[in-house]
Amino acid sequence: MSKLKFMKPFTQQEPIPEQAKKKVMELLDSGRLHRYNTVGSELSDAALLEQDFAQYQGRKYCLACTSGGYGLHIALRAMGLQAGDEVLTNAYTLAPVPGAIHAAGGKPVLVEIDNNYHLDLTDLEAKAKGSNAKILLLSLMRGHIPNMDQLMALCNKLGLQVLEDCAHTMGGAWSGVKSGNFGQVAAFSLQTYKHMNTGEGGLVVTDDAEVAARLIMHSGSYMFYERHGAAPAPEVFEKIRLTSANMSGRMDNIRAVIGLAQLPGLDKNCERWNQRYNILHSSIALISGLDIPARDKRESFVGSSLQFRATGLDVEQIPDFIAACVAQGVELKWFGAAQPNAFTSRYDSWHYIEPMPHLPNTLKALEKTLDLRVPLTFNDEDCYLIGAVIEQVMAQFMGR
Ligand SMILES: Cc1ncc(COP(=O)(O)O)c(C=O)c1O
Structure with missing residues (x-):
């Protein structure tokens, strides 16, 4: 294909x-x-x-x-x-x-x-x-x-x-x-x-x-x-x-x-974000090797971004997975990256904090977390296509 x-x-x-x-x-x-x-x-x-x-x-x-x-x-x-x-x-x-x-x-x-x-x-x-x-x-x-x-x-x-x-x-x-x-x-x-x-x-x-x-x-x-x-x-x-x-x-x-x-x-735009988020969510949730943490029904969030975990990949594979998605036009950020980059930075890069704590649960939670921006300039078809791109790239990595 x-x-x-x-x-x-x-x-x-x-x-x-x-x-x-x-x-x-x-x-x-x-x-x-x-x-x-x-x-x-x-x-x-x-x-x-x-x-x-x-x-x-x-x-x-x-x-x-x-x-x-x-x-x-x-x-x-x-x-x-x-x-x-x-x-x-x-x-x-x-x-x-x-x-x-x-x-x-x-x-x-x-x-x-x-x-x-x-x-x-x-x-x-x-x-x-x-x-x-x-x-x-x-x-x-x-x-x-x-x-x-x-x-x-x-x-x-x-x-x-x-x-x-x-x-x-x-x-x-x-x-x-x-x-x-x-x-x-x-x-x-x-x-x-x-x-x-x-x-x-x-x-x-x-x-x-x-x-x-x-x-x-x-x-x-x-x-x-x-x-x-x-x-x-x-x-x-x-x-x-x-x-x-x-x-x-x-x-x-x-x-x-x-x-x-x-x-x-604003409220109308929040609904529009959620419409896009829901399409992306339903596509990504079906992809084997990716996992989206559950959200409580009482939480009315605004889906202007979506976070998921690449549980089916090794940490070492994540940079290549991101690069493959980028090559097909889909930008992902990695909250687990050791080096701060663009709008992301892991806590241990804020060196002015002293003493720097070791926070194993946070590191674990972020280790395989990827972030997808959901701008309102994307329409429903765009969101379906993004889901399909991620599915296609993931299938290559999972050897399917
Ligand atoms: C979680 C969070 N808090 C605070 C801020 C600060 O906002 P500003 O860029 O307007 O200073 C940002 C900015 O992106 C943010 O992402």
């Missing part, structure tokens, strides 16, 4: 909605790109984005800022992290997550994950008891949402505050509660490959007035905090405004209008 070939790029995003383009042109004409460049009681586009996202999420306060990673960094500070404090976080995440802890002056304490890519609660309890950490930075890496009822019950028992990293779960939920509404604070990313694409950008939400005020001060509000769209009352700022350092990381109006135009279509 001749080799199948997939021809579309895995990094192509959909066009930005027309109304955003029009607004961007108007903004360029006005020159008023800075979020505080407003007249009278007018709200800037950045402030409007905060208002709309707070409403979408069902949270009281929202800050728009420069990136998801920056949002995590200032959230840690706003939650009271002091220099040298330890912060618990999953060992399966992306480099900006331990990087945010480092930037805030904290020390990451990496917690094992289980076979389903969720935080291991037994290890969490042990590490919480063995450290001075008061915060868990829960990274919902690749959109895998654990049993949040159990996780929050344990964190409450241990007295841990939770900061949710929702870079991959915008639009997702656990048991009907939106991801990002469990912890004290949650940060979302608007970077190009996320569920809303403003190029770069972040949104941080909370119901805690003082934390929200600190977030706004840290983001560099130049005392213009009354010009925010979803902020606490001015008197809340009185207490903290002179003790919260300005770490400039503001959202600008161009990105804000791009985000504002996408928010009304």
Whole structure:
């Protein structure tokens, strides 16, 4: 049989909605790109984005800022992290997550994950008891949402505050509660490959007035905090405004209008991702030698990427398997790779973490884990073809 070939790029995003383009042109004409460049009681586009996202999420306060990673960094500070404090976080995440802890002056304490890519609660309890950490930075890496009822019950028992990293779960939920509404604070990313694409950008939400005020001060509000769209009352700022350092990381109006135009279509897009994910899932699940970890029915995830394990291959065969898929147009990432590459990095490549723990369960869970991006620019036929390519390549490796 001749080799199948997939021809579309895995990094192509959909066009930005027309109304955003029009607004961007108007903004360029006005020159008023800075979020505080407003007249009278007018709200800037950045402030409007905060208002709309707070409403979408069902949270009281929202800050728009420069990136998801920056949002995590200032959230840690706003939650009271002091220099040298330890912060618990999953060992399966992306480099900006331990990087945010480092930037805030904290020390990451990496917690094992289980076979389903969720935080291991037994290890969490042990590490919480063995450290001075008061915060868990829960990274919902690749959109895998654990049993949040159990996780929050344990964190409450241990007295841990939770900061949710929702870079991959915008639009997702656990048991009907939106991801990002469990912890004290949650940060979302608007970077190009996320569920809303403003190029770069972040949104941080909370119901805690003082934390929200600190977030706004840290983001560099130049005392213009009354010009925010979803902020606490001015008197809340009185207490903290002179003790919260300005770490400039503001959202600008161009990105804000791009985000504002996408928010009304977010839920529909999540359904479109899941339609593509389901096709890929049903194809890959049937391929012998590949295994997709099961997901709980209560998890409403957004299928913007799919992870599976090449259990039928030896670890040494994985680079060749990936190369064979790439030769037929299908790009896969390998979360078990010893060297950091593109958007993946195994925890043991973050050498600034000291002492570097050995986490055998995480290494095992990632050892044969492959990752497939699911852009909305792929249609149903594309997803069937990708499944067929992977099946064909796997058959060669399995000697069929
Ligand atoms: C799991 C995870 N958390 C946080 C971030 C940080 O987002 P940003 O790139 O907006 O800083 C990313 C970025 O890709 C991510 O994948």
